[in-house]
Amino acid sequence: MSNTPPSSPGEFELIRNYFCHGFPHSADTLLAIGDDASVVQPPAASQLVQSIDTQVADVHFPASAPAALIAQRALRCAVSDLAAMGATPQGFHLALTLPDSDSAWLTGFSSGLKKAAHELNIALIGGDTTRGKQRVISVAVQGWIKHDNTPLTRAAAEDGDGIYLSGPVGAAALALPQVLNNPADYSGLAQQYYFPAVHLSLGQALLGRASACIDVSDGLLQDAGHIARSSALQLHIDTQRVSVADDQQRALCLTGGDDYQLLLCGPATLLQPLTAVFPQLHHIGECRRGEPGVVLSATDALLQQLSEQSGFNHF
Amino acid sequence: MSNTPPSSPGEFELIRNYFCHGFPHSADTLLAIGDDASVVQPPAASQLVQSIDTQVADVHFPASAPAALIAQRALRCAVSDLAAMGATPQGFHLALTLPDSDSAWLTGFSSGLKKAAHELNIALIGGDTTRGKQRVISVAVQGWIKHDNTPLTRAAAEDGDGIYLSGPVGAAALALPQVLNNPADYSGLAQQYYFPAVHLSLGQALLGRASACIDVSDGLLQDAGHIARSSALQLHIDTQRVSVADDQQRALCLTGGDDYQLLLCGPATLLQPLTAVFPQLHHIGECRRGEPGVVLSATDALLQQLSEQSGFNHF
Structure with missing residues (x-):
């Protein structure tokens, strides 16, 4: 100009x-x-x-x-x-x-x-x-x-698939106050914010095993919703099984973004063996037929906290 | 955040x-x-x-x-x-x-x-x-x-190559006052600014014929300089041959950007026949050995004007 x-x-x-x-x-x-x-x-x-x-x-x-x-x-x-x-x-x-x-x-x-x-x-x-x-x-x-591999999309999860998570969630969200307050300090939780793990080896190992995968950038529950809607399934998540950065702030951990863990679906027979190689990989639920959305097995108190979090639209 | x-x-x-x-x-x-x-x-x-x-x-x-x-x-x-x-x-x-x-x-x-x-x-x-x-x-x-074609880079022009331009330059630069004054008016010269021609057919026709090519986004003389330095050659340009949008403002047309004409080099025996298919394609000079840079055959008055234009660093 x-x-x-x-x-x-x-x-x-x-x-x-x-x-x-x-x-x-x-x-x-x-x-x-x-x-x-x-x-x-x-x-x-x-x-x-x-x-x-x-x-x-x-x-x-x-x-x-x-x-x-x-x-x-x-x-x-x-x-x-x-x-x-x-x-x-x-x-x-x-x-x-x-x-x-x-x-x-x-x-x-x-x-x-x-x-x-x-x-x-x-x-x-x-x-x-x-x-x-x-x-x-x-x-x-x-x-x-x-060529002989199918890329891991959000749309191909199937009824009966297990749901797995590559590691704990919530650290990046918990780190936000520290990051905003002192951006140059990348110690402690801020490490998770500034240096999110990039799960390249796991992603590549999932080819031919997982049916669907997404990286958790918007928050676990919201990103689970993406798979649910894309695959036209219900994702039933047992919130107690989800590994979180701070058990006292479970709701924030389940809805906070920026951790970049992988959330994946697939037959447990194919995925469970990977936990020997990727020890943080853990089973958190199942895919089932039904109105597409995320269904939580959670206590009333947690559900109450979750409903106050902006990141989660249940269904 | x-x-x-x-x-x-x-x-x-x-x-x-x-x-x-x-x-x-x-x-x-x-x-x-x-x-x-x-x-x-x-x-x-x-x-x-x-x-x-x-x-x-x-x-x-x-x-x-x-x-x-x-x-x-x-x-x-x-x-x-x-x-x-x-x-x-x-x-x-x-x-x-x-x-x-x-x-x-x-x-x-x-x-x-x-x-x-x-x-x-x-x-x-x-x-x-x-x-x-x-x-x-x-x-x-x-x-x-x-595969069997070599992409047209800036670096492969050769001594003796002709230099060609896909069409007139300068309209977009001349249009700038109108564009800045009345951005919604895309008539006249502003048409060239808002709808620069994209020379896809010509570019594809040049494969196997041209040795080097660049789109003129920074101004003809500056972009000629890119080919000159990348190919380690002198680009001798006969400024009188360059088709410009306004002959009265030749210096501005030679240095103004945003026209997106193609500037290309290659053997005249291969390129000249293309002028039958692309009638605006015209011959403007020759590549020669020497200290890399752009050498102009121009009148003193034009050179004086050019030296006042910011877009041109001779050599």
């Missing part, structure tokens, strides 16, 4: 300085950053799995949080969607809107992004940087699933 | 109302909007070509411009990167940050996006909608190029 070109020399320099070196490589990538587009060679007999995830300053993270934490959390949250499908990460495109080109912030952001990219083994293959009033981070991630 | 889940029921409704119907289908898409990720089946022997492009309100477009115009322009600008590589569009993911859920704006945005998606034959296969202070539109587009 100005007469200066939208891609100023400053943008090229910024990309060269912060986003061109130190990221993992992908053997599938023929052309990465630096041209009009990237070029990727899909491996034979593979399906391409993709998700885009946006995080906005002061909406999804405190604007004053350390840039390295923000960057790595943004990438983790996006890659979690690949884990929930059973995919193996390949690469990502980054769209970064910034109010300024603060080099300390960019140095932190770049270093956090690289660290997470190495941990998750995902290459940065393209991007766009723009000016805007507040920081907006969009991460478009992708990965592969071999 | 609030205790309400980031993906509120409002977000699901918004996606269902505005982004789930009326878009073109892609036979390659196995799973589109509505799960943790989309799933695409790459066609046999194809390379995946991808680009992400962000447009921010009052930075890349007037915030008060009609939403339908903004949407279709954002998609055109993004798909232009696929054209510049020679790719055939397949699908896109949309990350949309909005200050509110103004239904009139969203209805316009959705209808403009659908119209452009149909014209460009590209499917909407996923996305994310978030809240933020200003509207930010990120479009991640992708398409295919068959």
Whole structure:
């Protein structure tokens, strides 16, 4: 909108300085950053799995949080969607809107992004940087699933399937007061908020075993509702079986988001053996025919607390 | 950052109302909007070509411009990167940050996006909608190029190649005062700003013929500089041959961005025949060995004007 070109020399320099070196490589990538587009060679007999995830300053993270934490959390949250499908990460495109080109912030952001990219083994293959009033981070991630496997969707749970959860929920929600109060402190519960586990190995192990899967970003009960409606089933959850970060705040743990545990359905005969390999994986209920929704076996007191939580619409 | 889940029921409704119907289908898409990720089946022997492009309100477009115009322009600008590589569009993911859920704006945005998606034959296969202070539109587009073709990069121009341009430049830059003054008026020059041509057919026809290609988004001379540096060559451009929107404002036309013409290099024996099919395609210069940069055959007066334009760094 100005007469200066939208891609100023400053943008090229910024990309060269912060986003061109130190990221993992992908053997599938023929052309990465630096041209009009990237070029990727899909491996034979593979399906391409993709998700885009946006995080906005002061909406999804405190604007004053350390840039390295923000960057790595943004990438983790996006890659979690690949884990929930059973995919193996390949690469990502980054769209970064910034109010300024603060080099300390960019140095932190770049270093956090690289660290997470190495941990998750995902290459940065393209991007766009723009000016805007507040920081907006969009991460478009992708990965592969071999042809002979069916991606783990929300829609294929079946009557009689067991319901499992990859680990305890609630820590990220419990951490929110600390995160808001002191964004630079990533100790204790805030660790769960800033470094959510990305269950890539579990997701891949679920291929051919689970019928449905979702990552719990909106809260366990709400995300269970997504599977219930997509699969046209009732998800009966025994709330006492759900592993939570704090038993005294069970309702908040069941409805709080941002933990990125995997919630999955499938035959117990296929899923139960996985608990030997993934010890936090635990059985929390069953899928049954009926009006689609989530049915809880819970005490009156818990139900009362739950009805006061905004994250849960029963049915 | 609030205790309400980031993906509120409002977000699901918004996606269902505005982004789930009326878009073109892609036979390659196995799973589109509505799960943790989309799933695409790459066609046999194809390379995946991808680009992400962000447009921010009052930075890349007037915030008060009609939403339908903004949407279709954002998609055109993004798909232009696929054209510049020679790719055939397949699908896109949309990350949309909005200050509110103004239904009139969203209805316009959705209808403009659908119209452009149909014209460009590209499917909407996923996305994310978030809240933020200003509207930010990120479009991640992708398409295919068959294995036996080499994507058109910036780096493979050769000594002796001719330089060609797909059509006149400058209209979008000349339109800026009108666009800023009256964003709803898309007549005359503003037509070029809001509806930049996307040269998909030309891009595809260039495969096997052109050595290098770029879409002119930053201004002809600056983008010529990208090819020059990437290919380590001098691009000698005869400015009198360049077709411009207004001969009286030649310097502005040569440096103004946003036209999305294709600038390409290659053997004249292969490219000249294409001018019969693409009549606006015209020859503007030659690639030569030498210190990488753009060399102009221009009058002193034009050079003086150019040196005053911000878009051009000679060498």
